[in-house]
Amino acid sequence: MAAAGSAIGLGNIWRFPYICGKYGGGAAIILYLAFVFLIGMTLLLSELVIGRRTGSTPMKAFEIMRPQRKGWRYVGLLGLITSFLILAIYLVISGWTLNYFWESVTGTLSSIADGDFANHFATFAASPLMPVVCLVVFMVLTLVIILGGVQNGIEKVSKILMPILLVLVLLLCVRSLTLPGASKGLYYLFHPDFSLLTWEGVLAILGQALFSLSVGMGVMIVYGSYIPKGDGLFKSAMWITVCDTAIAILAGVAIFPAVFAFDQSPDGGPGLVFNVLPVVFNSMGNVGSIVFGGAFFLLLAVAALTSAISLLEALTAWGADYGKSRKRSAIILSIVLALVAVVASFSFDGGILNDNKLAGMSFFDWLDKLTGSYLPPICALLTIIFFGWFMKKDDIHDELSNHGVLKISWFKVFYHILVRFVAPAALIVSLVAGIFT
Numbered sequence: 067m068a069a070a071g072s073a074i075g076l077g078n079i080w081r082f083p084y085i086c087g088k089y090g091g092g093a094a095i096i097l098y099l100a101f102v103f104l105i106g107m108t109l110l111l112s113e114l115v116i117g118r119r120t121g122s123t124p125m126k127a128f129e130i131m132r133p134q135r136k137g138w139r140y141v142g143l144l145g146l147i148t149s150f151l152i153l154a155i156y157l158v159i160s161g162w163t164l165n166y167f168w169e170s171v172t173g174t175l176s177s178i179a180d181g182d183f184a185n186h187f188a189t190f191a192a193s194p195l196m197p198v199v200c201l202v203v204f205m206v207l208t209l210v211i212i213l214g215g216v217q218n219g220i221e222k223v224s225k226i227l228m229p230i231l232l233v234l235v236l237l238l239c240v241r242s243l244t245l246p247g248a249s250k251g252l253y254y255l256f257h258p259d260f261s262l263l264t265w266e267g268v269l270a271i272l273g274q275a276l277f278s279l280s281v282g283m284g285v286m287i288v289y290g291s292y293i294p295k296g297d298g299l300f301k302s303a304m305w306i307t308v309c310d311t312a313i314a315i316l317a318g319v320a321i322f323p324a325v326f327a328f329d330q331s332p333d334g335g336p337g338l339v340f341n342v343l344p345v346v347f348n349s350m351g352n353v354g355s356i357v358f359g360g361a362f363f364l365l366l367a368v369a370a371l372t373s374a375i376s377l378l379e380a381l382t383a384w385g386a387d388y389g390k391s392r393k394r395s396a397i398i399l400s401i402v403l404a405l406v407a408v409v410a411s412f413s414f415d416g417g418i419l420n421d422n423k424l425a426g427m428s429f430f431d432w433l434d435k436l437t438g439s440y441l442p443p444i445c446a447l448l449t450i451i452f453f454g455w456f457m458k459k460d461d462i463h464d465e466l467s468n469h470g471v472l473k474i475s476w477f478k479v480f481y482h483i484l485v486r487f488v489a490p491a492a493l494i495v496s497l498v499a500g501i502f503t
């Protein structure tokens with residue numbers, strides 16, 4: 067449940083639907099399913115194996131599996147740095163969702179005229195105070211759960227929040243599907259249009275498949291280390307992947323029919339969530355806006371929280387692996403993370419640091435680009451090469467079969483085809499194309 071919580075995040079609800087819409091609806095969904103089950107799940111399973119085999123965090127795990135070649139531990143380190151940077155930018159965006167939740171339930175959003183939402187968002191995100199307050203609140207929430215520990219904090223909270231998330235998403239789907247004209251939205255989301263599936267789209271979809279399963283930064287190595295020895299890792303990976311994909315598709319079903327029913331433009335990109343959807347909720351009247359707008363932003367905040375927890379946990383466990391106290395590590399990390407996130411927030415469009423640019427991009431844009439396009443696939447590639455070409459095959463077989471207890475007839479296809487060739491090739495192609503296009 068906790069690992070599914072890590073996977074299900076902002077990526078599912080705000081990024082997946084618009085990527086599918088943009089790159090050919092059903093065509094993009096078919097490709098996404100292929101990527102997520104063949105490549106994403108291969109990586110997920112590899113990380114879970116490394117984690118459970120070593121019972122350790124990324125840096126140490128690589129060291130344990132390959133003690134003679136210490137260089138591999140830097141792959142673990144790169145993963146942790148990636149987790150840190152993702153969490154910094156995640157905090158900023160999660161803070162926005164908290165603010166929008168608050169503004170929905172207090173009725174502030176319902177008093178804004180339809181044409182003014184873009185402006186409202188721009189003014190809010192650029193202001194120096196509210197986004198900072200929100201991101202600090204979000205950081206504190208995450209920290210409190212981590213301080214509760216793995217079982218009493220993360221596990222308990224995930225068991226409560228994940229069902230809530232499912233109920234919220236289903237509620238929004240029902241509302242959306244019962245609106246007049248909902249079928250146009252379903253058509254937009256599911257009708258396959260292969261002419262829209264460009265090369266750029268293929269890369270964006272692969273990137274989304276990795277990001278969505280939280281692979282490529284070692285978080286799943288840490289969660290793997292907590293999986294009991296008797297559990298089947300394949301079953302866990304399959305369950306995480308199915309839940310993650312189901313929620314992403316349901317998010318699309320919740321969003322697009324409503325967007326079309328109220329004649330809004332579906333290609334709003336990331337602005338869809340903060341600029342377009344509030345108009346949709348307002349069209350449902352005062353109560354609609356408070357209930358469904360509130361539910362939607364709460365859904366986003368909950369999804370973001372369980373992902374943020376996994377990122378902070380990976381970093382905290384790393385400190386603990388090197389003899390630091392969990393509590394101190396978590397607190398110090400949270401303070402530093404909040405500071406970096408504040409700088410990121412100030413450097414967002416219109417913010418007080420937005421003019422300080424490097425190669426034409428602000429700090430926020432850099433974080434977004436590094437964590438969105440480059441670092442996860444690089445770490446994922448190095449991890450899968452390590453797993454497929456440097457770890458002992460027998461160790462992997464032993465771990466996946468629970469020392470021979472489980473029958474794993476799929477092992478040959480998984481190891482000799484997916485791990486050693488398909489996944490690295492797909493990652494190399496996407497990285498090369500991403501850098502040169």
Ligand code: PHE
Pocket residue numbers: 072073074075076077078152277278279280281283285373374376377
């Ligand atoms: N999987 C999360 C999402 O879809 C993001 C995430 C990435 C969380 C990496 C943890 C680690 O939004």
